[in-house]
Amino acid sequence: MVAKTIAGKTVEVNEEGFMTNPNEWTEEIAVEIAKEEGIPELTAEHWKIINFCRQSAGTSGKAPTLRQITVGTGVSTKELFTLFPKGPAKKVARIAGLGKPEGCV
């Protein structure tokens, strides 16, 4: 684990770049990580997904899987893959300040 400064705040991240303490996460950090992931601007639709992931992880302690996201938010698979192109599974979790999703579906 290493300390990394994102959006002016020092947070702990693991070797894959996932934040290890969800409580250190802020919306500014999400915006910054999204840019790193090639998403220049977070729209309301992006936030709907990010907020769902935060809530879901708050209850279960784990980042939700892509299917849990589509079922939970009503956002379609197509939209999800358009909003977070080229690998939404890790991208969404990283931006939401969570660990890698653990489920397979």
Next chain:
Amino acid sequence: MSDERKIAFICSKGSLDMALPALVMGWAALGNGIDVTIFFTFWGMDIINKNRVDHLEIAPVANTSMKMSMMGVPGNLGIPNIVGILPGMTAFATKLMKDKMKALEVPPVREYLQMLVDAGAKLYACKMSVDMMGLTKEDFVDGVIDIVTAGDFIDMTEGAQIIFI
């Protein structure tokens, strides 16, 4: 999360248990930004056949891995083949597996396939198998792009990691 990594699956079996590997791994690959192509050949075409996709089954006969433990009986007790041949046993085993999948929030095969298509997976049917079984593109679920030859498949998967199931 490489931009170049490509995975191609060849699905050659049409039983329920053999339909899942490409769906699960393909979905995981798409989620990680990897290009996915799936080629359905021979019995594997059941997975994309409109009339078959909701009725894929698993037979207990000659299935040495299917033990009573699936039904909660501890130990290594098998299901005798002579029991497996009784009418309704294949349907019973299939229902058991579908229930277990549902409990794990695994979607049914038709829905799973649609998820992969929506996420960008490219599905193709094998020309020789289609000709042999007298099928046409109309027999397949939406999302199957085309019926292609083995040579086409080899061309389109240049540089891909190929997994035969």
